[in-house]
Amino acid sequence: MNYAMALNYQNCINCKACETACKEENGVQLGAHKQRIWVGAVEGTIFGKPYMNLYPSQCNHCINAPCVNVCPTHASHVVAGGIVKVDPSMCILCKGCMEACPYDARFIDDTMVAVDKCTFCDHRIEEYGTTACQATCPTKVRLFGDLDDEESDLVQLLKTKRFFFQKEKSGTLPKLFYIVPDDEHYAKQSISHDTIIHTWDDFKPVYNYARDLRSIEWKR
Amino acid sequence: MEKIIFAGLTINKVSIKDLLFNKVMLLSYILLGLACVGILEIFDLRYFSEAATAHASGMDPTNPALKEAMKLAVFGTVGEVSREVPWTLFIVNYMYMIYTGSGIIFLVALAELMNMHLVAKVAAGFMVTGISMVFAGLFTIATDLNMLNMLWMILTPNVNTGMWLMLPLYCTYIPFVLFEIYLILTNKRELAKRLALPILVLSIGVDLVEYFIQAKLFSMNTARHLWTEFPVLMFYFIISAFVSSLGIMGVYSYLVHKNKFEYKELMEKIRKAMLFFISILAIYEVFGYMAVDKDWTFLILFGPFKYVYFLGYILLALALPFLLVIKPGKPIWTLISSISVVIGGYVGRFLFVYGGNANPMSNRFGTGYETYDFYDIASHFNYVKPHLGEILIVFGSVGVCLLIYKLFDSLFSIGDLREH
């Protein structure tokens, strides 16, 4: 089992339904910067005409997670399904994981005095088959699933679409798949020219290798 | 003064009053007092912030404290740590104190290996200064971490991380250095002489390991390219530490040895060493930034940090001292240069930590920095002012350094010259 999420971000309307559902589902601390998931907006003008790119995002649950690599007490660990989690009772607040994460996915939960982040709603996967953010989205941006399950919707989607990752060059092997928009114009506008575009065939062997290597450490 | 001989050490018989209430100790108490205020403030922010979760209202909706907490969450700021700049003044201070302290110890070991007898004669004082600074650094870390869960460092260690390796490192390093100091102070000269060389070599080895682990700590943070792309970070830490260490040594020499005969010669040695290491550091600075990701380089060299960089660091740590030590002259020039380097070195550490965090992580797709709120402008530069508590703890760490040094000094008179 290796859980991942595909984001058809061209649908996103920045309504923040996902952010609210996540906070309510997981009892996250209140506060504008205490977000486990978020929608980032890049706005600007091209020849005076405004444009807006909307990027919903969260923890990438990387296979080669730098946050897990640097945690001195294994408070930051990976559980079955390839989900990166934090055990707050073991966190010594060294903040090394916050420094290591290229995606700014982590923050301090002041009620637990420990680091907090998206957990792919692992407490509800069994019952609902998916995360709270995916279920609630009005324009159905997200698709959650198991990369190892050939029958899953996620794999079916990834086999037919091209995708890319955030900050791929940081070598973290992230598992948030951003689907390349159908519209060429929006694709050019929202993807930088040095982003590598992948297909299922070229990416799967790399990930399988990495997953096999790292999954020995995945506990419980 | 009356002396007691114990376990090979000559201990001064000092009254409790002299031991605990002399001028330096009183000064350190004041500084420690400031640290206590700082710790109270930081702990209040960290453990007792008015924080509410999304589920809190369901349990007791009309609780007035909850209402306040909600108001603070939305319209104010809660908590100690900023998401954008997690490592702050604590890290700057610990880097400075520990690296500089270890640097002093490293330099003394190197000097002894190169048979510089004068340095060997004053080694005791330098070594104790060094170890005091290391303690000051560790004190800073202790206040930064959540000590309640420290047991897990031993129960479930992750031995590949720089952060964890610091635990066994300092558990070994400190006793080792204390043993080195013992060897210097002991009147069992035969034992000392026999162990001298192996201990020296080991010392250098341990110092190198220490800087390696420190570099590992920073370079494992894939997100911060300033730290991961700086060429041979370990070497950079050593050189920059040496420059600050020589500064501390210069100031120390003035304070403790200025009336001694050997003062001039000592300062001359420090001058030469400083010239050498400043030159290497200067070359390093030039080539270092060429290798680093331009997003960070631009912020430090041409962006909001440029004044701090050029006036606070380049001028104080490199340019001015270089001009002062380039020609042999009166010790006063070396002294001024030392002071300049001590301050400049601190600024350098500040730039390293804050500079590493200055480039926001929000440019996730290469198309620009993201905003998360509708009514916001994209930040190109992350900087969070240190809390007052942090600044007070920094002063407090100086107090720790003074306290430990003075205890050693009162008991063992380490300021005296000793034959090695």
Next chain:
Amino acid sequence: MKVEISRRRFLQSSVALSVLGGTVLSSTDIMASSSQKEKLDNVLMKKVPTICEMCVNKCAVIAQVQNGVVVKLDPNPYFPKSKNMLCARGAAGIHALYDPDRLKYPLIRDGERGDGKFRRATWDEANEYIKDKMVKILDEEKDNRSCIGYCAGEGMAEHTYKSFMADKFGSTNFINHASICLQTAVSGYALTIGGYGQADLNNAKYVIMGGANRAEAIVTPDTMDLFKRTRGRGTKLIVVDPRFTNTAAHADTYLAIKPGTDLAFVLALTYQVLIKEIYNRTYVKNNFNGFEEYRKHIIESGYTPEWAEKITGIPAKDICRVATEFMANAPQSIYYQGRRSTFAKNDFQLRRAQAIFTALGGGIDVKGGIVFGKKLPLDGHEINIPMYANAKGRIDKKAAAIIGGSGSWIAWRNMVVEGTTPYPIRGLFVYKQNPMLCVPNTAKTKQMLEKLDLVVVIDTMPSDTAMYADVILPECTYLEREDPIKSFAGVEPSIALRQKVIDPMYESKPVLEIMKGLATKLSKPLWEITKKYDEDVQEELEGLEKDESEEDYYEENGFNLADSFEENQEHINEEIFTKQYGKEAWTLLRQKGIFYPNMMKNFEKLDNNSYNYYPEDKKNYTVVKLENENEAEEIDTCVNPRDIAEVRRLFSTPSTKIECVLASMQKKGIATMPTWIDTDYVEVPKGKFKFISGRHAQFTQNATQNNIMLLELMNENFIWINDKDAKLLDIKFGDMIEVTSKVGQVKIKAYPTAKIVPNTVFYIHGFGAKSTGLTFAHRNGASDNEIIEDRIEPVFGSAIMHDTIVSLRKV
């Protein structure tokens, strides 16, 4: 520790405890062993399907209740309208339920009106107070029931309140929120094509949205369908808006337009289409009434694209291109109706022009066009309505050309303030509405409330209006009550049921019980007043048969005000539903929250993101009666959508055709055909700005102004100003700006942006509350209605929201 509840979770998990425990435990395990805890959770966990009320869309929700606390609101996949989604406001419903400032018990004014001082009262006391006042007022007004006005915001329980005030109490002065909302748009379409309809965005190929903002003013299923198909996936979206909204960001073409000039744009599109003769001629021949006259009018008036360019600022070539593309994709082309408040004085003509333009392509009552859908039948709840001879007609009858049962908020209010009412207006009942913040020209609303003798507010929050009340009655939130069952019309119609999730908190009650309590208290005393002044009743009582007592007359003729509230809502719902669909269906409805025929057979989950509700052949795209019934079979086998569109239908208009000319308007002084009148357009003086308002996806009007979960997403509103205009005035992001109009002044922070056209400013509605009872909303941001001038459009008296001129000053 200052904050006790649920906060110090870290202490639960600190090492000390786990070391004592002797084993390596994680925080969640501390309290009980994991398997034990799971069992405990299952026993105490309840899932109740219900309907959201955070906005008008009524999406289906499944509420999770644990230990009597609502912990999460999840979307309910069975509802075809909301298709398994829940927006930010829906998820934040929990914080409306547990809002610390919520009204908890009845309050009676204890000082001057408006100073916000109230004393706690029991329900009985509050009802007694109202009764005493009403008896006195009606005695003075000689039983003219209409001297008490009433208004309401939209809600599933609105009907219950209205049935009391209108039917049982007998007042004709209902001021519906429709006149500060989409009344004009709905009527414009209804009078033209026979209904407002829904846009079938799931199948449309070309959509023009003028000012509508589906990405931020979320409407189901429009929002859900549209954005999955834009950007080359089946729909071409053209957005015409003074602001580059989030919807415009998804558009294939964004056309920046000067506010208030939409009519010129549509007229130019019509002109282009008529001149080039690219409209559907067969359709027009079959289904249009008055086409020749209209065509002559458009062409002779010279509504060319070049003419429109000067007025709107949209290049003529874009107008031509849009017109051509629209017709090329017809009949699956829609000029989206729009569902918000009136923009400018010519709004009625604008919506008519839009409807006619869409109809020129044939896209009415076809798949991919504007569809009317079907509604699953449900009977209403019968009410015994008494007749009051002295209840006079509504006061604002002459305020506009057509004043129906909804009236005109602004006209009504202004008459009361100016004292020009035909008879005295003595009181106002307000339910689920906050006129102080939602009606233009707040200063006048304040004056009106101060003039009245009795103001009763029924609400969940201590809003600004509640601060001006004599009596405040706390209603419980939607999660604490069962509401009247509702049938939702559409392509895939269904019936949805709101069920009670938890019992009402504090002393709040559902409006049914509030009305019951009030009715019981008022019934007999008001009956005495009626007997005293109502001549018809007096006559009938005199003529009573020997075996008929006065009591019988009183009961039979509906003067017992409480008789329609005898049964509880669940009982009423069961009766209404089982009558049509049977007991088995009722059980299913209560279990799933939703019902439609063959639901369990046809409902299918394709994957986590898509569901099938009705099979394709059972979807209701074409529902309007055809003139020739034989053609119905042909339609079923038709492949070409054009052919389906062109069939002659019998629309619900007077002529059964699309009405281009509304002759009846002439005598009311309204143009019979969409016409551009230069003097109607409000020019922007140099150095000033036109103020427009609107929505963001995180808020519903001002109802959510105190919701902490939503305020976290956006904690105040900012004023949008074109970045070039801002530079000239030296305004930077975050600067405090003073905005002044003819009727008011506010202070708000600036947001200079390229996303708004020059000489126009905008900020969202719903902020700037002054009520001291609202901790988080108090003086937070600025209220738009404080500065919007109270103009009305001439056809229905709807409030014009976008014709206000303001001046800015940096402070």
